[in-house]
Amino acid sequence: MLGKTAGGLFWMSRQLERSENTARMIETGQRIALTRGADSDGEWASILRTAAVSSGHAAKYDTVTRENAIDWMLRDKANPSSVLCSVETARNNARMVRTALTHECWEAVNAAYLRIKELLARRVSERDLPQVLATIRQRSAFVRGAMHGTLLRNDIYDFIRIGTFMERADNTARILDVKYYVLLPMASSVGSRLDNVQWETILRSVSAEGGYRMTHGHKIRPREIAQFLLLDKRMPRSLNFCCSKIRDNLGYLASDYGERLDSQSCIDTLCRRFMSHDIDAIFDYGLHEYIQDFLSALADLSRQIEIDYRFYE
Amino acid sequence: MTEYFDEMWGLSQQTRAPYKKFSEWFEGEEPARLRAKQREAEELFRLTGITFNVYGRDEAEERLIPFDIIPRVISAREWKKLSKGIDQRVRAINAFLHDIYHRQEIIRAGRIPREMIEKNEAYLPHMIGVRPPGGIYTHIVGIDLVRTDEDTFYVLEDNARTPSGVSYMLENRETMLQMFPELFSKTRVQPVSGYPRALQQSLAACAPESCNGPPTVAVLTPGIYNSAYYEHSFLADKMGVELVEGSDLRIVDGHVAMRTTRGYQPIDVLYRRIDDDFIDPLNFNPDSMLGVPGIMDVYRAGRITIANAPGGGISDDKAIYSYMPEIVEFYTGEKAILENVPTWRCNEPDSLQYVLDNLKDLVVKEVHGSGGYGMLIGPTSSKKELAEFEAKLRARPNNYIAQPTLSLSTVPIFTKAGLAPRHVDLRPYVLVSPDGVNITPGGLTRVALKKGSLVVNSSQGGGTKDTWVLED
Amino acid sequence: MLLRISHVTKYNYDEPVDYGLQQVRLTPKSTRAQTVLQWSTTVDGGKRELGFEDHNRNTVELFSFDPGAKSLVVRAEGLVQLSNTHGVVGPHEGHTPLWLFQRDTPQTKAGKACRELAKTAEGENDLGLLHDLSAKVLSAVSYETGETNSSSTAEEVLAAGKGVCQDHAHVFIACARHLGFPARYVSGYLMMEDREEQEATHAWAEVHVDALGWVGFDVPNEISPDERYVRVATGLDYSEAAPVSGHLYGSTAENLTVSVTVSSQQQSQSQ
Helix, strand or coil: CEHHHHHHHHHHHHHHHHHHHHHHHHHHHHHHHHHHHHHHHHHHHHHHHHCCCHHHHHHHCCCCCHHHHHHHHHHCCCCCCCHHHHHHHHHHHHHHCHHHCCHHHHHHHHHHHHHHHHHCCCCCCCCCHHHHHHHHHHHHHHHHHHHHHHCCCCHHHHHHHHHHHHHHHHHHHHHHHHHHHHHCCCCCCCCCHHHHHHHHHHHHHCCCHHHHHHHHCCCCCHHHHHHHHHHCCCCCCCHHHHHHHHHHHHHHHHHHHCCCCHHHHHHHHHHHHHHCCCHHHHHHHCHHHHHHHHHHHHHHHHHHHHHHCCCCC | CCCCCECCCECCCCCCHHHHHHHHHHHCCCHHHHHHHHHHHHHHHHHHCCEEEEECCCCEEEEECCEEEEEEEECHHHHHHHHHHHHHHHHHHHHHHHHHCCCCHHHHCCCCCCHHHHCCCCCCHHHCCCCCHHHCCCCEEEEEEEECCCCCEEEEEEECCCCCCHHHHHHHHHHHHHHCHHHHHHCCECCCCCHHHHHHHHHHCCCCCCCCCCCCEEEECCCCCCCCHHHHHHHHHHHCCEEECHHHEEEECCEEEEEECCEEEECCEEEECCCHHHCCCCCCCCCCCCCCCCHHHHHHCCCCEEECCCCHHHHCCHHHHCCHHHHHHHHHCCCCCCEECCCEECCCHHHHHHHHHCHHHEEEEECCCCCCCCCEEHHHCCHHHHHHHHHHHHHCHHHEEEEECCCCCEEEEEECCEEEEEEEEEECEEEEECCEEEECCCCEEEEECCCCCCCCCHHHCEEEEEEEEECC | CEEEEEEEEEEEEEEEECCEEEEEEEECCCCCCEEEEEEEEEEECEEEEEEEECCCCCEEEEEEECCCEEEEEEEEEEEEEECCCCCEEECCCCCCCHHHHHCCCCCCCCCHHHHHHHHCCCCCCHHHHHHHHHHHHHHHCEECCCCCCCCCCHHHHHHHCEECHHHHHHHHHHHHHHCCCCEEEEEEEECCCCCCEECCCEEEEEEEECCCEEEEEECCCCECCCCCEEEEEEECCHHHHCCEEEEECCCCCEEEEEEEEEEECHHHHHC
16 A cells, blocks of 8 residues: 555544544534523634644634634634535545545435535534534534444554544543543532533533433433543543544554554554553643653654554655 | 538538438427437537646636537448548658758658748657657547538648547547447447547557566646646546656656656656647756656656657647648658648748738638637638738738638537537548558537527537447 | 776765756767777666666666665766777767757857857868867857856856856867857766866867768867767767766755766776
């Protein structure tokens, strides 16, 4: 496989994952706006930070409003992480790696792009927003389904999966980092309405309310939330889950190619360093510091994969 | 009587034999169902991404080439004659290229004037004395044909550089098979689906002698923003070979090699879809970002096959075109089977005078032009356009050739008001390898969708049709 | 005359070069006037990828940089036995047709200045005409370094009125082609008698004359090449005969030094 193709597959799946995550974050913001009324613009600022798009937004707009935040995240061409740009980049990558994809996969990506481009051709009204967001998530699920159902489990699939879980881990970590203060034991005025909303926001933005309930029951507590999103082995958006998938897929690559590279040692170290502690130890170390360290280790891993598998010249 | 020969109805509104079965089927169809099918076809093309990029002001826009569901039908007998002529012509083109880059016998023999080559930018000195692997210059050729009556086909132009459109030929058939399976069980149509495999085999058969083992073939594309990118990825995909860009390639151990996830791997045969000038910034245009520095050196050292061979453009130049009957006769010893359109070379004073005197009846083309740009169609041009073109002709006569306006045949298209005749041309696709010449039955039919229009180019409002060659 | 030649081209870079190529034409061929007794082209900091003979029958080699190299040294050296043929190289050989040498190139395209200069040349026969043209070119372009560069065109050179051997050759070629002669560029070496360290490689022109075949003209030295001239490569202009042309990825500052020594071996041979 061409190095460029490996890179194209990796970025295609990262961008698809990103578009889905962004849609989910907008959904969460919208939900808060509905439950908290007029006073929600502050919440949108934190959502922009979570999506790592706030500095671009600030360059374009003086203030954060619901409308401009949603438009920025959904369809602004100046925001490379907007849903529209992500899907377009994903599709361009898919075009580039067309020969590595099955017809069904390509069609699913292309159809997602065509549909989403059509939906986001103009500003989305509040009334249409839920439907638009649902379609974005649905299209992403179609693509995942086509990949799951039609791709050979070889290096093509491995790079796709690695991209997906890198992006997802990054996303979950950023959500926690923006909100970490509400999870800190000393900061929480337990049971206040404000905190309940914040915690709910966190769980919602990773579609984890149901899963949390099944695991930890109805009581929403910061320690359990952190435990669930960082370390749970079955929660498909937890850091632990994502890292173990990355490790698996890098492992398949190593055995496929008959060669262990620095990437494999890098993910092993990362897993050992971040996933072998209990949640209290993490709080002792400092949740914010832990997440910062994790994000930087993840970025290092991403660079190592690029080098080892020759994505670029 | 209609003015033009219609391939379905002839000149007298009687269904011609090759169209009999189709016509029966068509009569039994509900127009509403066919309209729905036409839309369905478009949706299929859009989903598959069979688009071409049009460069506008700001960004590339992707467009579909309109597809018409009425097939163009050619009888087995008609095809036999055509393919004989194509075979002869393609062999002559290869022989001409070999000669022109070696001893130039045809010039020594005085059959074509030296000036045609001497100042021609398509003549590539780097190719002089180079013997391409397998002795093949034009591995992939498209011959553009037009028909004017029951028996007469003309060659409009030869495409010996990088003929495009073969993916449309294949997708058009695929779409028709999906939409109208019943039609194909009634009519026996020669298949086209073997093309990618034949292409792969014919490329592999031209691998350099130094290559032991199965040759590694790759397709070189300028990238996803190129207007024919879909075709490049389509062909690579169907052949099961890598689709590479210049940035994937380097010279490693004396070979052109591609960067894979496991290191550099040598390529033996490169089907390149990049023009000569851009293929090697070390040897040609130094500003090219698309090519591979040093690839010409590897080629000249005999360690890679480039298909088509660089420098082949000298054979499909519109000025050289006018000498094709001589070229065919010189190298094959036979009269050309396919006719050339009579052509006036405007660099000859007498011809120029004739062209200027008869401008309103002629088609004038740029010698190096393509895509239907920069040409004048006399009969449909205004006085002002004619006057402007006359000035251009006088300023640079060398740059133009002129031909009579041909009465191109028509084939009906499906419109809201039912069937309506439109002008068509035909581009059959030809593969050349040491094993022989392989012509896919049919080819790409391009159709001018505008009533009365003679311009079939997709960049100017043309569409395509599935092309059927019937079994014997 | 027996000449020993050593031509060392040294490239130094500020940053390591990840990937780069140098295409070199540094190997002379034996002809009527010269016999190459021994020759080698070697490289430090890189490797030889391949070699072939181009359409001008030049020996071309392609070298690549070792990954991460910060310098590349190309060393061409050898021993050539020469005789004086008064510039006559002989009949045209090879597949490249003679008429191709009447083709313009960007550097040898005759504009107004070249055409007018060409018109002033006089002579009773072709050879006389060409020698006169050579003198006219020299009076129009005085020898001066630093006024032109390797991509200057014949017209630019005439406008400047100054240039080096390459420029004289280009102007002379442009004029000769305008007068209907096939003409080509030659790169090689000249042994200047007063010194062993030469300033650079040399360049001159060859014109095809019906009676004699190819004949050399060295404009600035006002003669046809004799036994002090070693012919290495030919082409339509400098770019086709250039001793070295390279392609680098990335933009790093390049520092090029060339040293050429040409020395007569006559004495040592006779001892």
